[in-house]
Amino acid sequence: MTATLPDDERLRRWRLILGGDADGTGCALAGQDRRIDEALAALYRPAPGEGRAGATAARTGGLGASAPAVARWLGDIREYFPSGVVQVLQQDAIERLDLTRLLLEPEMLDAVEPDVHLVGTLLSLNRLMPEETKEAARAVVRRVVDDLERRIAQRTHSLVRGALDRATRINRPRHHDIDWNATIRANLRHYQADYRTVVPERLVGHGRQRNGVRKDVVLCIDQSGSMAASVVYASVFGAVLASMRSLRTSLVVFDTAVVDLTDRLTDPVDVLFGTQLGGGTDINRALAYCQSLVTRPSDTIVILISDLYEGGVRQEMLRRVAAMRRAGVQVVTLLALSDEGAPAYDHRNAAALTALGSPAFACTPDLFPEIMAAAVQGLPLPIPE
Structure with a gap:
């Protein structure tokens, strides 16, 4: 049976949830509770005259427009909240209070809690960063990338190597x-x-060929702004796959232009800073380049990571996928490679690709090693519901 909270504790929690002195609880906060309330109010306080009905609109907040004030606030929330909550608050601050420009200052980057969303924001600012900020930004990205590699490398190696052994x-x-x-x-x-x-x-x-290259993998990554988290995860997975001698891994990023970053796969941070988030999308052009990399169709897996909002020639894109499938290439489309839930995507193009034998679905980072293992063996993919 759940224990009943004392009235004063229940009022205290409601006061922290509701915010503001005129919240109807009549509960006054003191000490750390007061400081927590002030940190949340700086981000979520309604603009003057806005009222609670406009609580989802833009905020004024009390962070000010200076990096020192924001850095102090970042220090406060890291003291009061667990890491996962800090990341949510940071993302809200960047979006609600337009703090993007402050991320161009080194002292701000020293104060933030690194996460995948922050990396995406930094990559979108890459071309605008002054030189003195770039090293600090790379350090933030490096921390996130190293953490992701530790999480995914062992499981990816184990599943894919096992699949390669079973395939031969x-x-x-x-x-x-x-x-x-x-x-x-x-x-x-x-x-x-x-x-x-x-x-x-x-x-x-x-078979005796087990020590050689047995599969070619081409990661083709849409670097439009909405794909930021997917770009981060795909770059790290690309580096992990490239470290396996049994695979020949290529990594291609695209918007309306196509860039081959395979030569940077030894360091996923270099890959990420070689991307340019934002811009249009020409999937057909990117697939044309990937098609030119195919030398062993029956031993090639092309992973297209895109929301499929095509700005190029749609029918030509579909014909190109159909041609690769007829030649024996496995073509898999991931609508997203992230933990962000159901993505927005072009349903018509996803249905058309699936009809061509190229399944299109969203994938979490935890599922991706299983997807690769199934693709290596030519087995049905573990497509999530």
């Missing part, structure tokens, strides 16, 4: 290519109790 497994291997553990598991029903041994009716092993 054969039933008539040479002696030194036999996978004895897999062979025993496959023949347990042939255990001979009298001899206390397993008679291997079927040998399981690997």
Whole structure:
């Protein structure tokens, strides 16, 4: 049974939720509660004359227009709230109080809590940053990228390598290519109790090509502004995949122009600073370039990461995907690669690509290694509901 809160504690919580002195609770705040309230009011206080009905509109807030004031506020919220809440408050501050320009100042970057959304904002400002700010911005991006790599590298390597091994497994291997553990598991029903041994009716092993490049992977990433989080995650995954010798990984970013960043895959931070978020979208042009990279169609996986709002020639884009599919290329379309929930996307283009055998769906970073493992084996993709 849930314990009932004392009246004064319940009023205190309502006071912190509602904000403002004329909130009807009659509860006065003191000490840390007062400082928490002031930090939230600086961000969410309605503009003069706006009233609570306009609470979702633009705010005035009490952060002022100087980096020192904002830096102090950032320090306060990091003291009072857990990291996940701090990231939400930062994102709200950037959007509601138009603090984007202050991110061009090094002292601001030293104060922020790094996260994927902040990286997207910094990348959109990349071309505007003064030189003295760029190193601070790279340090912020590096912290986020290093954290993401730690989270995803081991699982991605494990699932994809296992998939590559299973994809090359054969039933008539040479002696030194036999996978004895897999062979025993496959023949347990042939255990001979009298001899206390397993008679291997079927040998399981690997083809001799397992030490070479077995699959070509092309990541084709839409760098329009709405895809910021997807660009961050895809760049990190690209670097992880590129570290695997069994894969030949290419990374291509596009808006109305196409840029091949494969030579930067050793460092995903370099990849990210090679992108230019914003601008139009020409998916057909990007796929034309990716198509030119295909030398082994049946061993190539093209991952298109885009919301599919095509500014180029739609019919030509569809014909190009159809041609790659006929040649044996696996083409997978991710409408988003992020944790942001259901994305906005062009439903007509998504349906058309799916009809061509190129499934189009949103994918979280946690699911992406499973998607890659299934694609490597040519198995049905674990498409989320």
